[in-house]
Amino acid sequence: MLNFESVAMRYADGTQALGGVSLQVPAGQFCVVLGSSGAGKSTLLRMANGLVKPTRGTVQVEGVRIAADSLARIRPRIGMIHQQFNLVMRSSVADNVLAGALPAMPTWRALLGLFTDEARRKACELVESVGLQEQHLLRRVSELSGGQQQRVGIARAFMLEPPLVLADEPVASLDPQTSHDVLSLLRTQARERGTTVLCSLHQIELACEFADRIVALRHGAVVFDGAPGAFDPQVFDAIYGREPVPVPMPVPVPAVRSGDHAAEPEAALPLHAGALELAQ
Numbered sequence: 001m002l003n004f005e006s007v008a009m010r011y012a013d014g015t016q017a018l019g020g021v022s023l024q025v026p027a028g029q030f031c032v033v034l035g036s037s038g039a040g041k042s043t044l045l046r047m048a049n050g051l052v053k054p055t056r057g058t059v060q061v062e063g064v065r066i067a068a069d070s071l072a073r074i075r076p077r078i079g080m081i082h083q084q085f086n087l088v089m090r091s092s093v094a095d096n097v098l099a100g101a102l103p104a105m106p107t108w109r110a111l112l113g114l115f116t117d118e119a120r121r122k123a124c125e126l127v128e129s130v131g132l133q134e135q136h137l138l139r140r141v142s143e144l145s146g147g148q149q150q151r152v153g154i155a156r157a158f159m160l161e162p163p164l165v166l167a168d169e170p171v172a173s174l175d176p177q178t179s180h181d182v183l184s185l186l187r188t189q190a191r192e193r194g195t196t197v198l199c200s201l202h203q204i205e206l207a208c209e210f211a212d213r214i215v216a217l218r219h220g221a222v223v224f225d226g227a228p229g230a231f232d233p234q235v236f237d238a239i240y241g242r243e244p245v246p247v248p249m250p251v252p253v254p255a256v257r258s259g260d261h262a263a264e265p266e267a268a269l270p271l272h273a274g275a276l277e278l279a280q
């Protein structure tokens with residue numbers, strides 16, 4: 001479905017965001033790109049819809065190489081969900097969801113906002129399927145909560161039933177419970193349709209809960225690629241660059257000989273700094 005072949009990215013100011021990443025995402029997979037800020041997640045996702053052109057390597061979607069002359073064909077096959085929702089706040093929910101159909105419309109129809117009845121029906125269905133009600137359709141997006149706004153973002157992304165959805169930190173501006181609900185909704189929508197999802201996150205616990213596969217980046221390189229179940233503390237260190245916590249050596253308790261003073265109780269022994277960190 002999605003194939004990154006040795007992609008590298010050096011921005012104009014010399015920042016090396018990605019250093020030769022190869023990744024194949026099969027159809028239907030919910031693949032989370034995990035990493036801390038600046039790891040290269042956004043750059044990788046934006047390469048998948050041609051917003052960033054790699055300085056080296058190639059990206060293919062459904063076997064078609066992303067290039068200037070193939071973008072118009074590929075774009076309608078990719079839905080995009082953004083961290084800041086990227087909705088038109090002054091416009092209604094319905095108009096924002098309908099905007100998801102624009103990449104497949106002739107320019108003149110798009111300019112005049114001439115959506116087909118079928119597109120309007122689809123927008124209504126999607127609004128309902130993301131958990132909003134009919135009365136939300138004509139409401140301004142600015143009047144909705146953050147979680148509701150991202151539901152609109154999800155509905156818009158599925159408007160053209162794309163086989164691939166890219167979600168760039170879709171829950172970074174939401175509280176933990178809403179983040180959970182929104183990711184759950186995204187996964188359900190994707191599973192129902194067999195959609196492939198490439199979703200960037202920085203929260204390990206959410207990645208482990210929702211991903212079929214986690215690809216972790218650090219400094220523009222893949223440091224882990226596997227199932228959530230294979231995640232362990234060493235992987236955590238590799239992603240977030242924590243120094244491994246030294247495992248405290250067992251402190252030998254001196255044998256108490258008869259006639260000696262009573263040995264100091266164990267709790268009074270100086271605690272190893274690592275032991276303290278482990279205990280927290």
Ligand code: ADP
Pocket residue numbers: 011012013015016017035036037038039040041042043044
């Ligand atoms: P992430 O999404 O993991 O936070 P990004 O892909 O946004 O990471 O950024 C990776 C690196 O590239 C960072 O060092 C960031 O500052 C840099 N970067 C991102 N976009 C640009 C740009 N347009 N120009 C210069 N550097 C950029």
